[in-house]
Amino acid sequence: MSASDFDGLVIPGGSVGADKLRGSEAVVGFVRDFFQQAKPVGVICHGPWTLGEADVVKGRKLTSFPTVKTDIRNAGGEWVDAEVVVDKGLVISRNPKDLPAFCAKIVEEFAEGRHPDQARSA
Numbered sequence: 272m273s274a275s276d277f278d279g280l281v282i283p284g285g286s287v288g289a290d291k292l293r294g295s296e297a298v299v300g301f302v303r304d305f306f307q308q309a310k311p312v313g314v315i316c317h318g319p320w321t322l323g324e325a326d327v328v329k330g331r332k333l334t335s336f337p338t339v340k341t342d343i344r345n346a347g348g349e350w351v352d353a354e355v356v357v358d359k360g361l362v363i364s365r366n367p368k369d370l371p372a373f374c375a376k377i378v379e380e381f382a383e384g385r386h387p388d389q390a391r392s393a
C-alpha cells in the first residue's frame with residue numbers, strides 16, 4: 272500500500288490508537304508520503320502525535336486535544352484552540368464535539384485535491 276494509491280488521508284484520534292499509530296514506522300512513513308505528495312490530510316484529537324513522528328508539524332498551525340499542545344509546540348508547530356484549523360491541505364480538530372466543522376472542511380479540502388504549498392521533503 273502506498274500513498275500514491277489514495278487521494279486523501281484521515282488520521283483518527285484517541286490516545287491509545289494514536290500512540291499505536293505513531294509507534295509504527297510503516298504508518299509514519301505512509302503519513303509522511305501524503306505530505307510529500309501534497310495530498311489532503313485530516314487529523315483529530317491525539318492524531319497530531321503521528322504528524323510529529325512524521326516530522327511534518329514544523330511551521331504549521333494546528334489544534335488538538337489540549338494535552339497534545341506541548342507536543343505540537345515541541346515539534347515546531349503553532350497550537351491554537353479552535354474547533355477546526357486548515358493549513359495548506361491539513362484539516363485538524365480538537366475532539367469529537369468538533370466533528371461537524373471538521374467533516375465540512377475535510378470534504379472541502381479533499382474536493383480541492385493536492386495542495387502544492389503543502390509538499391515538504393522529510
